Amino acid sequence: MQLKKNQIRFIEVDLGKRGVHYPPLKEDLVDHICTEVENRMENGVRFKDAYNEALDLFLPAELSQIQNKTVKTLTNMTLVKSYTQTAYRSILNNKGHTLINVFGLTASLAICILIFLFIRYELSYDQQHPNSNxxxxxxxxxxxxxxxxxxxxxxxxxxxxxxxxxxxxxxxxxxxxxxxxxxxxxxxxxxxxxxxxxxxxxxxxxxxxxxxxxxxxxxxxxxxxxxxxxxxxxxxxxxxxxxxxxxxxxxxxxxxxxxxxxxxxxxxxxxxxxxxxxxxxxxxxxxxxxxxxxxxxxxxxxxxxxxxxxxxxxxxxxxxxxxxxxxxxxxxxxxxxxxxxxxxxxxxxxDELKAGTNLQYLFILGGIATIILLLACSNFVNLNLARSLKRTKELGIRKVMGGQRIDLILQYILESGLLTIFSLLLALLLAQLLLPFFNDLLGKELSIFGKPDLLLIGYIAIIIVLISVTAGGYPALRLANLKTIPALKGKGIIKIGNSSFGDGLMLFQFAICTTLIVAIAIIKLQQNFIANKNLGFSSEQMLVISTNDVETNELSLVKQELLSIPEIQNVSITSHKLVGDQPYFGSYIFSGLDRAPDTLGLGRLHIDESFIETYSLNLVAGRDYNSKIRSDTASFLVNEKTASLLGVSPDQAIGLTINYITQGENRRYPRTGKIIGVVEDFHFQSLHQEIGGMVMDIQHPRAHFIACKLAKGVPPTVTSKIEASIKPFAPNTPLDYFFMDDQFENLYKKEKMLDILITIASFVAIAIAFLGLLGLVSQLTIYKKREIGIRKVLGADTKGITLLLSNKYLKIILSSFVLAFPVSYFWMNEWLQNYPYRVDFPFALIPIAGLLIVFSALLTIGVITKKAANANPIAILKED
Amino acid sequence: MYSSQLLKGTFQTIILKVLSEKEKMYGYEITQKVKELSNDEIVVTEGSLYPILHKLEELGWVTAERVTIGNRTRRYYSLTKSGSENMRVKIDEFERFIQTMKSIFNPKLT
Incomplete structure (x- = not known):
């Protein structure tokens, strides 16, 4: 004779009412009494009578005396340990949804705290100045x-x-x-x-x-x-x-x-x-x-x-x-x-003194933080709704006994409140643990516990209240409005999977998931696009040295010295570095076309004879400088854009005369020369800027950078050789150099970091949404256990049952795409407009993201329902 | 059946001794065993047994092991090394006590 689950549960609850709370003692006494009851039931006594007889073995109030006596002899340490162990066990055992709620909330709150710190830091720029105007x-x-x-x-x-x-x-x-x-x-x-x-x-x-x-x-x-x-x-x-x-x-x-x-x-x-x-x-x-x-x-x-x-x-x-x-x-x-x-x-x-932050990024991040919170909240609401079904009977009894509606609501809100506070503490801990990595990623020194921060505390308080009230209050309200009699019979008005509010939440969750997947993918595509974009010149193995103290008339000697180093293939001296330098303009007069001369304000770059060769530029018309042609020292190269601004083809641009005024050492003087070559457009500024017209000529006094093209596979240690050869020309200055590829990395560092942040946050959001689905489906399978059992007995197979359970969610997920398509298109298309050089909007991505979500959802649902569908129906049906 | 007043100080020793006879025992089993060994003369009530067991657990003289039996959890107690040492001390003490009592009740006339 073995007692059934609900009979044991009954004894547990009753002993609780009689004052037995200390978990290990309660286990002992429940077991003890159960054994007594079972012995009696062996002899044909009914459960209720057997239980009363077993209780009669105790004096009135003896049970609570045992509790008191036990607790009094034990130290506080032992008590705390026992209670914590029990709580821990109950979370591990069957409180799947509690775990999901706490886990989801903790992760989302931690991310929100970090994002909040970041946004607040960014918003604090230049707010500290004493002078407001x-x-x-x-x-x-x-x-x-x-x-x-x-x-x-x-x-x-x-x-x-x-x-x-x-x-x-x-x-x-x-x-x-x-x-x-x-x-x-x-x-x-x-x-x-x-x-x-x-x-x-x-x-x-x-x-x-x-x-x-x-x-x-x-x-x-x-x-x-x-x-x-x-x-x-x-x-x-x-x-x-x-x-x-x-x-x-x-x-x-x-x-x-x-x-x-x-x-x-x-x-x-x-x-x-x-x-x-x-x-x-x-x-x-x-x-x-x-x-x-x-x-x-x-x-x-x-x-x-x-x-x-x-x-x-x-x-x-x-x-x-x-x-x-x-x-x-x-x-x-x-x-x-x-x-x-x-x-x-x-x-x-x-031309800012420091790289700024695009406000749009902060909006995106703040938006994602809010979404993550909402997702965790809707998990909370949905799971509470589902769980509350199990409780309808209990609540029916309470209503009969005069339980007030407000009590119910308060109880629910209190429960969610406690969970929220608990999650928040965990989240603070988690955020603190993650902060070093986060700071490393952002290159900042944010801190959570730096100084008491009323704003943060205020936000946190608001969040706790909001989550508790929505996550606890909504299901409570639904429950409180239940009709008492059906509730007593265990028939709630709410049925799992029949709540339109819950469905709405799920629709919203998956619409967001799809949108975020599209967003992450497009950000990644655009990043790769920028990283692999043909700049129009080669930056590989390009070491750039600052000319610093080298005298102008010694530059050619330096160049000779450098070229004598076998690892260096080519050397070119320029006025600007070709990685995100500030643009520099000149006003150029173009003549030679059969019309009045054009005057254009164009980008200006001073180079030397080996520029095209060193930077591997493509010449589309005309020729490169030739040291044998003396007049070439005054000749010009232009880019394709310049030709198109003049309204001529590259070939037609060859031979045009350019006049402009330049600033010499002591005075301004005019320069005149002919265009001898047109090069393919190359990116002088960062890829955020569109390529403008560019005019290049040779002006050694304006040399600032010596670019050395190294042979493939030359290690960075070659710099010591370079330093040795430059030393005689600038004895008092240490070598100042950089690798071009490293500078490119730096150029996009900030936005890359923000993109990483957005990606991480999005993944968390998606994970939380799936966690919610997982929780909901497992609740549903518990609820439908009997139905599954009966269907199986009647001959349904595992596949059919899995389909039955997934059907409804699949419909919701599919309809969420309808919402996700336009949202993700408008949002990401807008984002792409930040880049003059960007990928085409990858429309194929949206259905792919959708399929990905459906597939993952099916997997999630499948794993859980399969377990339920495979269970032995007889055992399940006997259980109740 | 002996009066509970008489038995009060002996429960701990009895429980330790009973536990030492078997690898592990649960609460109900202990009460039954004591009844059996004493021919129903000594009854360890739940009110005495469980507080003592939990105190012994805290002292480290016994350990508890949770085992799922049917639909509930049963706590099996077993004696530790320090528990069995202490049991020896307790039994020795109690035997000396009986000797003393005997010499009080039956004084040897010299």
């Missing part, structure tokens, strides 16, 4: 081909002149930063470093922005020429623990700068960074073009009087420029104002 000037340039581009560059004289002419502009600050690393050495000592964050700035910079001075006079640190303010870190690098104030650093072996202050290391979340800030007025002594109004190379910040409309100031700019430099200026340029707090997100402005 600082605007940055930007310049809009209309190119000859009609394209408009924005640059953060402005002219150096603009700022002071604007302050002078506009009463509402209170003050101005300027920054200049050379686009290459610069050499800074400690005077009279052999200590020198290449500095990537040396900027030239006005004294006002210190007032405008949150720059904390920790040593020196903040009011006057940058007023005198030849002053420099160092960050704490930099001061330490050069001067160790000695007092830096008054010491002298030498810039580029030519300008001495006296240290006048030390500032706190500038935070990452500002749009510019200065490890060394040198006084702007120092530039005048060696930078002759500083007074030129048309050279755009400086950043200008304006402090605007409170309450003055920014647009009204912008409206007066054309007059200002006409007055100062003549009306022609306004034809192709205009100046605009931009709140510094928005600089980090202004993705349409070129």
């Amino acid at each position: 600082i605007h940055r000037l930007t310049t809009k340039i209309k190119r000859s081909d009609g394209q408009i581009s924005n640059t953060a560059f402005t002219g150096a004289p603009w700022g002071p002149a604007l302050v002078n002419d506009f009463p509402e502009i209170l003050d101005a600050a300027r920054i200049m930063k050379y686009r290459l690393d610069v050499l800074v050495s400690k005077k009279d000592e052999n200590i020198a470093f290449y500095e990537s964050d040396l900027i030239w700035g006005d004294q006002q910079l210190l007032d405008f922005f949150a720059i904390e001075m920790i040593n020196g006079d903040k009011k006057n640190a940058l007023t005198e020429p030849n002053s420099v303010v160092l960050s704490e870190k930099t001061a330490k690098k050069y001067f160790g623990d000695t007092e830096p104030i008054g010491k002298v650093l030498t810039y580029n072996n030519e300008v001495d700068l006296t240290v006048t202050g030390v500032i706190q290391n500038m935070p990452e979340n500002m749009h510019f960074k200065g490890d060394l800030i040198c006084s702007f007025n120092t530039l005048r002594s060696f930078w002759r073009i500083i007074d030129n109004w048309s050279i755009l190379y400086y950043y200008t910040y304006l402090q605007i009087q409170e309450g003055v409309d920014v647009e009204s100031i912008e409206d007066k700019f054309p007059d200002f420029f006409e007055r100062r430099i003549g009306g022609d200026w306004n034809l192709s340029r205009s100046a605009h104002l931009q709140d510094v707090r928005e600089v980090h997100f202004a993705s349409d402005v070129n």
Whole structure:
């Protein structure tokens, strides 16, 4: 004679009511009493009577006394251990849905916490400045081909002149930063470093922005020429623990700068960074073009009087420029104002001091975080709904006994609340564990427990309340509205798989899954496209050295030296690096066509004779430079785009004459020459920019980079040989070089990192959705166990039963595609518009993503239902 | 049947001794075994047995093993090494106690 499950459950519940709670003791007593009951039932006594007889062996209240006695003799340690063990066991045993809920919520909350930290960090850019009304000037340039581009560059004289002419502009600050690393050495000592964050700035910079001075006079640190303010870190690098104030650093072996202050290391979340800030007025002594109004190379910040409309100031700019430099200026340029707090997100402005963040990415990430939370929530709701079915009977009894509706709802909300809080604690732990990897990925130093954060706590509280109320409240409400009598008979109004709300949630989940799969795939495709895009030149095994201190007239000697190294196949000297360099423009006059000369503002690049060969460019018309033809030193190469802007074929472009004015060492002079060759378009800027027209000629004084094409398989150690051959020409400078491929990696690093983040988050979302499906289907199989048993007895086979159970979900999943198609198309097509060079929208992907989802869902459903369908029907039917 | 007052201090020793006779036993089995060995003279009630078992478990003198029997879980207890050492001490002590009691009740006249 063995007691059935429900009889044991009855005894368990009854003993609980009689005060037995301590889990191991309860197990003992249940077993003890069950044995007594079984002995009696062997003799033909009915269960209820046998149980009462067994209870009679105890004195009234004796059971709770045993509990008290046991607990009193044990230490707290033992008690805590037992209770935890029991809770752990019950989760492992049969609380599948609890596990799914907690797991899903934990994973999603952890991801949300990380994404929240990231977004909040990004939004914190430039919010810390004490002065709220600082605007940055930007310049809009209309190119000859009609394209408009924005640059953060402005002219150096603009700022002071604007302050002078506009009463509402209170003050101005300027920054200049050379686009290459610069050499800074400690005077009279052999200590020198290449500095990537040396900027030239006005004294006002210190007032405008949150720059904390920790040593020196903040009011006057940058007023005198030849002053420099160092960050704490930099001061330490050069001067160790000695007092830096008054010491002298030498810039580029030519300008001495006296240290006048030390500032706190500038935070990452500002749009510019200065490890060394040198006084702007120092530039005048060696930078002759500083007074030129048309050279755009400086950043200008304006402090605007409170309450003055920014647009009204912008409206007066054309007059200002006409007055100062003549009306022609306004034809192709205009100046605009931009709140510094928005600089980090202004993705349409070129030439930034620091790479900004596309706000769209943050929206996507925030969206995915929300979706993940919603998915976990809908799992919660769906599983609670399904589980509540098991409880309808219990609830029917409670309703008869006068249980109030509000009690029911509260109980459900409390339960979900506890689960949510538990998950949240786990999620915080998980997020903390993941944070090092996350920071590594993003190159940031985010922290969860850094400082008490009311905003985060507030969000968390809101999330807990929201999840508890929706996940607990909705099923509770449905249950509370049950009719009492059917509920007593175990017939809920809710049937699993009959809840339209639950179906809606599932539809939503799978629509999102499909959309996310399409999104991940397209992001990946676009990434591969960029990585493998033919740039128009070869960057492989290309080592680029900065010319630094090498004298112009010695460049050809350097080139000879380098070519004598056997590992180097070719050498070419250029004015710009071909990886994401700032564009540089010239105004070129093309004549020779049977019409008036065309004047075009085009990209400008200075090269040497071996450019085409070294970079493996394709010549589409004409010829390369030839050292035997003397006039070639004045000849031009152009790209295909230039020809098409002129409206001629590449062949027709050959022989056209180009005139333009260039800045020499001391004066401006005109250059004239003929186009001898047209090269295939190549990507000079990053792939976010469309290729523009480009004019190339030979101008050695403008050489900045020496590109060495290495033979295949040459190890990076070749740099020591290169260093040895350059040393005689620049004895005081360490070798400054990079591999072109590495620079390309850096160029797309930030968006790659964001893409990785989006991909990870999407996978989590998909996993959570499937977890939900898993939970729901396993609940359904439990619920339909009897039906399955009966069908099997009546002759249904496993396949038929699996189909019966999956049928409904398949329908939902299929209809979710109808929703997913347009959403994923519009969303990802929009995203692709960020790239001028992009993959075609892969329509085939959508059905593939759909099939993938159906297949995975079938697999999930199949594994579970098969188990149920394979079970022995007799055993199941006997169980109840 | 002896009065519970008389038996109170002896239950622990009895339980340990009974457990030492078999590899493992569950609660109900222990009560039956004691009844059988004492010819129904000594009854270990649930109220004495289980608190003692759980205390012994905490002390590490016995260990419990959970085994699924039918549709429920049964806890089997077995004596540990330190449990059987302690049982020896307890039994020795109790035997000396009986000797002492005997000499009190039957003083040898010298």
